[in-house]
Amino acid sequence: MTATQTATQTIDIEGVSPPPLAASPFVGRAMPRVExxxxxxxxxxxxxxxxxKPGTLHAAILRSPHAHADLLDINFAAALAVPGVAAVVTGADAKRLAGAFLVGIRAPMEHWCLAIDRVRHVGEPVAVVLADSRYVAEDALDRIEVRYRPLPPVTSISQALEEGSEPLHPAVGSNLVNSRSFRYGAPEAAFARAARxxxxxxxxxxxxxxxxxxxVVLADYDAAEDAYEVLSNFSGPFAVHPVMARALNxxxxxxxxxxxxxxxxxFGNKQAVFPYVVLMGLCARVAGRPVKWVEDRLEHLMAATSATARRMRIDAAVEPDGRVLALRMEQTEDCGAYLRAPEPASLYRNHGNLTGAYDIPNLTVTNRIVVTNKTPTGLNRGFGGGQLYYGLERLMNRVAAELGLDPLDVIRRNLVAAEAMPYRTASGGTLDSGDxxxxxxxxxxxxxxxxxxxRRDALRAEGRLYGIGYAAVVEPSISNMGYITTVLTAEERRKAGPKNGAQATASVAVDPTGGVSVTVASAPQGQGHRTVLAQVVADVFGLRFEDIRVNTDLDTGKDAWSIASGNYSSRFAGAVAGAAQVAATRLRGRIAALVAGQLNCRAEDVRFAGGKVFSDANPDNGLSFSRVAAAGHWSPGTLPDGQEAALRETAFWTPEPLKAPTDADHINSSACYGFIFDFCGVEIDRTTGALRIDRYVTMHDAGRLLNPLLVEGQILxxxxxxxxTALYEEYAYGxxxxxxxxxxxxxxVPTACEVPVPIILHRESPSPVTPLGAKGVGEGNCMSTPVCLANAVADALSADGVDEVPSLPITPxxxxxxxxxxxxPRPASAAGSEETPPPAAVKGGRGLTGEGSREVPATPEQVWAILLDPKELAALLPGCEALDLAGPNAYRAEVVVGIGPVKGRYTAQVALSDLDPPKALTLTGSGTSALGSGSGTGHVTLERTATGTRVTYRYSASxxxxxxxxxxxxxxxxxxLLIGQFFEKLVARAGGAEGLADSSSLLTRLLRLLGFNR
Amino acid sequence: MKPAPFDYLRPATVAEALAALADGGDDARVIAGGQSLMPMLNMRLVQPRLLIDLGRLEELRTLRAADGWLTVGAAVTQAEVLARPTLVEEVPLLAAALPWVGHFQTRNRGTLCGSVAHADPSAETPLCLVATGGEVVLRNAKRRRTVAAADFFLGPLTTVKAADEIVECVRFPLARRGSGHAFREQSMRHGDFAIAACAATVNGDHASLAVGGVAERPTMRSWPLVDGRLPPDLDGALNAFAWDLGGDDDQHATARYRRDLVRRIGRTVLEEALSCRR
Amino acid sequence: MPPLKSTSVLTAEARHAVSIVLNGTPRTGHAHPRLLLSDFLRHELGAHGTRVGCEHGVCGACTVRIDGVAVRACLTLAVQADGRRIDTVEGLSQGNEGRMTALQEAFRRHHALQCGFCTAGILMSLTDYLDRNPKPTEEELRDMLSGHLCRCTGYAGIVRAVMDVTGRTVREVAHV
Known part of the structure; x- marks a missing residue:
């Protein structure tokens, strides 16, 4: 796929176009960024x-190679002996000095910053080495020996729902850890009367x-005051701060x-650094020195966080014209190994907008949460919206397909009408504005x-696979911090106390030179918050853009913040920029009151513009802003009696419509809702299956746009x-x-060659909820675009009579x-001259499996003797350096195995079992090294033939x-190749290598023997 | 993700490098561009005791067309070969395939010989070497030997190169008059390792297809032309070839898809190679 | 690359002097043989403008120019850079009398960056690439940019910025 398009809209970028009139506001203009x-x-x-700080130690984390295993024993003596290593921290330290994390549902599940007695996902932290450098810390990691006892892994939603699946959290007893059903309106009646x-x-x-x-985490512990000081690129929500503090006791x-x-x-992901804030705090305390940890990319991909996987079934009660009367939804959410705060928020973030942009008054929902042996889930751009709309918009597409209607007409007929705004959804959301x-x-x-x-018609006439897709969604922004309690019953909520709200904070201050500074708790990660806040506050004071200095570093020890602080749920434009405007406006009001006497006017007639403060009636007689603003610092004695200096104002702004869930489980889960309508054309290459996005149009109504340049950046x-998400990315597990x-x-991750430029269109319906009328805009396409592309694929495939869409990511x-x-089929001649069919390597439920068979010129008894002789066995095992008896037919082996230059040293347990001399046995082996874990089982049968023995083997390996x-x-x-080496050597030891055709190396011979590579 | 400790040697001559390699044995490794080795070092998949840097040895910077071969020394980067103005006449298949090797930034440092020594089954350079009937020149402290590309690669990351040998240079036969060449690959993203890569050559009375990314090593099959055309049952021949290559499932593609690509892209490149004979 | 003097074996345990010309200024630091150039620049010499994103050569964030050629600093050892000229993002404006270059200005105008973490690497690739190919087509440019991952911008602003400084226009929608 190549990118062949560009946005058609033009944005006048400040500094490129003629400068705007000095009087025109900065809000709404495409200001380049101060960042x-x-x-x-x-x-x-x-x-x-x-x-x-001087003396800082660098941390490296030992992580589980197993998806699911009992953690039996950690031996780190050799690691501690590495020069430069100061300490090794394990779950025992966590038990001693820290606590488990709070969990959002009522279930006996414990999650610690280090594994205690069980590991539940690949990459789970097991131990931390603290050393003079990261390099040395990693050296020591390789010397820690951990003994695990593997447990059956749970790797899918369906498996988690099976009765017999191994419970990850035995105290819970099931991998289905929460289930709630909701009913809104009269869904049964609607299904009964619907046409179909x-x-x-x-x-x-x-x-x-x-x-x-x-x-990144830099942590220090002050033993004198029992206090932690941590710097981290944590993104919020700061509702997680109490979770961290509590885990640190x-x-x-x-x-x-x-x-x-x-x-x-x-993009939400840095919320998931919080367990490491606790872990590094613990480490600093144990080591008595400051600690620094920088996550590497392997750690991040393997174990940082993930969007939830979701299985969804939706039934719709529909009329013949495509109008949907009711929905019956079943959502099952895979939250990974632990329910990590704020999960299960992914499942409830959209609870108030489950019916999307549609007027569907009747609804039942069943929400199930399962745990699996995968990385815990967390915030991710689109948070829960991609999942929801993938189901809902595929459904609307199916409604059209099954009723023989134009999918666009089905969308049109069901959209909420402009007259109905603000529209209350079945589940309690309030869609605030828009047509x-x-x-x-x-x-x-x-x-x-x-x-x-x-274009589609023309290309289809040429026999090409081309389709058009649509998607209409509402994009929620500014989360109600209480929506997560919808997972509790009304009774449980009454006990816990009501939760709601989403306070934003901002402080605006003037300094002794009349400079204006703004401080917010928005923890930006590149969105340009400083730029937008400067625009907003400059407008309030009538100052130049560059007169406003914005500070977005956050220090919970000094700054104003609350649980809703942080950078998530697209809350900046609506909530944070709004709070800054509120704070600045209040400060301006106080300054106006102070200066009104000097200007001989009422406070409400004081104007701020062009760097001046003046009376509306007498604009020419103005005072300079800097002088007026600085007076509070320099000459507080001159202030009118009883008036405080107007130096600083901090605003806490809470969106009015956000209430706690009602007893009937109605919840307005977000303060405002934007609207997105997308359509696209895609082509599928008949030869390769490759998909090309030919044209993509995305229409947004995100309320008032504060800076069109940054809005466009967010959409792109x-x-x-x-x-x-749609075409490339997946955290894949075996x-x-x-x-x-x-x-x-x-x-x-898509590169510049894979991402086309969409056509972006706007409409502005200001939100009545937020101070500036702005709504969130950054997450919408993560909700609308995957399903829009999938609907286009459905359309393209339907022309070929294919009535299904592949699962995401839709790969070639x-x-x-x-x-x-x-x-x-494989032609008969392709089997070649080998007497036996080549082993079929097929993926089974437990990793790689294969089988093979080979005739050797030795008796079964001779072959048997080879297998039972430890010396011979040692010679057969690839890379075996030592083999010691550990019990009857059980051995402890030191093996160095790998391919080419990639080699790992494993201490392996090897055992022979199911002995049926001289006919059959089972050989098992398992081991762990710094490279990971390996295990294999081989069943060998020996069958006497006219000339010797037929050795047949079946193996599975993981x-x-x-x-x-x-x-x-x-x-x-x-x-x-490695397993083949074992059997090749066995065959060779039994004399089977004789008479083989000449070959250039042992390995090619081996490959030929095993039926590969002919 | 930091390498395990190793000693480092930047030798002044190839002889010095080879002597050190002979001493170091299995615990020594050579590095030139490092674009394959360095990620493995960073991930500690490979932990040599001694790293011998060939990158600055003038002796290994040979890049010349002579005596029917394009010889590329161990220190010559992919970017330098790609920038050679005459490459498209000399080894047109390589000219077509090199832009698919990694990215601009990795080609700036990565070497052809390094890619060949690394022996990734999906890599383009080994495929081209096999497809053109090229050679690998191996050298240790005592001798030099030449191995046909078809015999050099054994499996993933596995070749006939001994621990004390370096790939001194690789040699691509210069394209003969009347030959045709075509290259295509399918990968998930631009610059990714190939799901399947197909290199076709038509030379004299034979058409050949070499495939990477499907079997454990780049593999070639040839068919005689019939009246100057591709064999009449090319579909059957490609199907047999695809099945013999086998292929594995991974998270991005199935074995069946890989075989499908051999059948379909294989035909396309063979037809292209036949039609572009010069 | 010029031939340089050979070394005797640099032992793993010791730190060895590594001298480079960093953005035109000779600098010497010390490095174990295994120290990555990215870590050497950032933590030994304090030139933290070069970012580290994957340490396996795919993301491109750490791209610097060695003797003018754009390469991954995470796939280069500090000791390999000894004696070389290394140019990093900090040097761009230094070479322009302290002002941002036309390319940097274009990045700002076209909102070609958000979090900025990938930006230094992209700028270093571009400065090498545009030296060799001053007026790339959009397709050529995107091909080169595919050696960098950016998670914020969708690459649109980056392409626009480069096309702007090279005096070319971005392709308009072709089909409809």
Whole structure:
């Protein structure tokens, strides 16, 4: 796919176009960013660029190679002996000095910053080495020996729901850890009277937005005051601060958390650094020295966080014209190994807008939460919206398909009407503003849908696979901090006390020179908060843009903040910028009151413009702003009697419509809701299955736009993430729980060649809820675009009579499987001259499996003797350096195995079992090394023949940990090669190598023997 | 993600490098561009005791076309070969395939010989070497030997190169008059390792297809032309070839998809190679 | 690359002097043989403008120019850089009398960066690339940019910025 398009809208960028009139406000203008100069010249400081305290130790984390295992024993004596290592911290330290994290549901599940007695996902922290440098710390990691007893992994939603699945948290007893049902309106009656019902079942995969900067934590512990000071690129919500403080066993006032001046992206993901804030706090306490940890990319991909996977079934009660009367939703959410705060928020974030942009008054919902042996989930751009709308908008598409209607007409007929605004949804949300139908028609017109349809018809006439897709969604922003309690019953909520609100804070201050500074608790990660706040506050005071200095570093020990602080749920434009305007306006009001006497006017007649303060009636007789503002510092004695100096104002702003869930489970889960309507055209290559986005139109109503340049940036960025979600990105796991996406060559982030430029259209319906009328805009395309593309794929495939859409990500291989005819069979001649069919390497439930068979010129008894002789066995095992008897037919082996230069030293347990001399036995082996874990089972049968013995073997093998995460592409062939070596040697020892055709090496011979590579 | 400790040697001559390599044995590794080795060092998948840097050895900077071969020394980068104005006449297949190797930034440092020594089954350079009937020149402290590309690669990351040998240079036969060449690959993203890469050559009375990314190593099959055309049952021949290559499932593609690509892209490149004979 | 003097074996345990010309200024630091150039620049020499995003050569954040050629600093050892000229993002404005270059200004105008973490690497690639190919087509440019991952911008602003400074226009929608 190549990008062939560009945005057609033009934005007048300040400094490029003629300068605007001095009097025109900055809000609404495309101001280039104040952040950029530092970022472009390299002087910006991210967390890893900040100075560290003398004596700081560097941390490296030992992580579980197993998806699920009992943690039996950790021996770190050798690690401690490495020069430069100061301490090794384990779960025992966590038990001693820290506590488990709070969990959002009532279930006996414990999550600690280090594994205690069990590991539940690949990459779970098991121990931390603290050393003089990261390099040395990693050296020591390789010397820690951990004994695990593997447990059956739970690797899918369906498996988690099975009765017999191994419970991750035995005290809970089930991997289904929470289930709640909701009923709104009269859904049964609606289904009874509806003309028909239409259903979809979809699954949404695991993925995440993978910011370019990984997690960073600098932690220090003050033993004298039992207080922690931590700097981290944490993004909020600061509702997690109490969770961290509690896990460190201190009140919030003794966990001083700071954020750096710059952060390299988050998209929600950096919320998930919080367990490491606790972990590094613990480490600093244990070591008695400051600690620094910088997450590396393998750690991030393997174990940082993920969007939830969701299975969804929706039934719709529909009328013949496509109007939907009721929905019946079943959502099952995979939250990974632990329910980490704020989960299960992904499942409830959209509870107030479950019916999307549609007027559907009747609804039942069943929400289930399961745990699996995968990385815990958390915030991710689009948070829960991509999942919800993937089901809902596929459903609307199916309604059209099954009723033979135009999908666009089905959308049109169901959209909430403008007259109904503000519209209360079935589940309690309040859609605050917008004219959805007019917005859709504007997009159809300005986005040239008719021309796109003509293009589709023309290309289809040429036999090409081309389709058009649509999606209409509402984009929630400014989360109600109480929505998460919807997971509790009304009774449980009464006990816990009502939760609601989403306070934003901002402080505006004037300094002794009359300069204005703004401080907010918004923890930006590149969105340009400083720029927008300068625009907002400059307008309030009538100052120049550059007169406003904005500080977005946060220090919970000094700054105004609350649980809702932070950078998530698209709350900046609506809530934070609004709070800054409120604070600035209040400060301006106080200054006006102070100066009114001097200007001989009433306070309400004081005007601020052009750097002057003057009376509305006498604009020429103005005072300079700086002089007026600075007076409070220099001459407080001159202030009118009883008046305080107007030096600083802090505003706490709470969106009025956000209430706690009602007893009937109604919840307005967000303060405002934007509207998005997308359509696109895609083409699928008949030869390769590759999908090309031909044209993408995205129409947004995000309320008032504060800075169109930054709004466009948010849309383009969200769209790029969505393209990744739809077509490329997935955290892939093997059936045995091994993690397969540990590098950026395996986890496929779209590049400049994969992301086309969408056509972006706008409509502005100011929100009545927020001070500036703005709504969130950054997440919408992560909600609308994956399903819009999927609907286009459905349309393209339907022309070929294919009535299904592959699961996300929609890869060329999946599309090819649908459009290519059945694979032609293997021709008889291709079996070659070998007497036996080559072993079929097939993926089974437990990793790689294979089988083979070979005739050797030795008796079964002779072959048996080889297998039972420890000396012979040692010679057969690849890379075996020592083999010691550990019990009857059980051995402890030191093996160095690998492929090419990639080698790991394993201490392996090897055993022979199911002995049936001289006919059959089972050989098992398992081991762990710094490269990861490996295990294998081989069943060998010996069958007497006329000339000797037929050796037949079946094997299964599983490789986990690092080597699987970074080498997944070659894992099967490498494993097969190693297993092949064993049997090759066995055959050779039994005399089978004689008479083989000449070959250039042992390995080629081996490969030929095993039936590969002919 | 930091390398384990190793000693580092930047030798002045190839002889010095080879002597050190002979001493170091299995615990020594050579580095030139490092674009394959360095990620493995950073991930500690490879932990040599001694790293011998060939990157600055003038002796290994040979890049010349002579005696029917384009010889590329161990220190010559992919970018330098790609920038060679005459490459498209000399080894047109390589000219077509090199832009698919990694990215601009990795080609600036990565070497052809390094890619060949690394032996990733999906890599383009080994595929081109096999497809053109090229050679690998191996050298240790005592001798030099030449191995045909078809015999050099054994499996993933596995070649016939001994621990004390370096890939001194690789040699691509210069394209003969009347030959045709075509290259295509399918990958998930631009610059990714190929799901399947197909290199076709038509030389004299034979058409050949070499495939990377499907079997454990780049693999070639040839068919005689019939009246100057591709064999009449090319579909059957490609199907047999695809099945023999086998392929594995991974998280991005299935074995079946890989075989499908061999059948479909294989035909396309063979037809292209036949039609572009010069 | 010029031939340089050979070394005797640099032992793993010791830190060895590494001298480079960083953005035109000779600088010497010390490095164990295994120290990555990215870590050497950032933590030994304090040139933290070069960012580290993956340490396996895919994301491109750490791209610097070695003797003018754009390469991954995470796939280069500090000892390999000994004697070389290294240019990093900090040097761009230094070479322009302290002002941002036309390319940097264009990045700002076209909102070609958000979090900025990938930006230094992209600028270093571009300065090498545009030296060799001063007027790339959009397709050529995107091909080169595919050696960098950006998670914020969708690459649109980056393409626009480069096309602006090279005097070319971005392709308009072709089809409809």
């Amino acid at each position: 950029d100069a530092a970022l472009l010249t390299g002087v910006a400081r991210y967390a890893d660029d900040l100075p560290v 019902s239409v259903s979809v079942e979809v699954e949404y995969p695991r993925n995440s937005c993978t910011p370019m900067e990984c997690f 201190v009140p919030g006032s003794r966990l001083r958390l700071k954020t750096p001046p710059h952060s390299g992206g988050s 959805y139908r007019a917005t859709l028609e504007q997009a159809v017109r300005e986005g040239a849908l008719d021309a796109l349809k003509a 960025g969200g769209f790029a993430h969505a393209v990744g 059936d045995d729980g091994r993690f397969l996406s540990g590098t950026f060559a395996d986890y496929l 291989a999946k599309l090819a499987a649908l459009i290519h005819p059945p694979e032609p 490789v986990g940990g690092k080597v699987a995460a970074v080498g997944g592409r070659m894992l099967d062939s490498a494993s097969r």
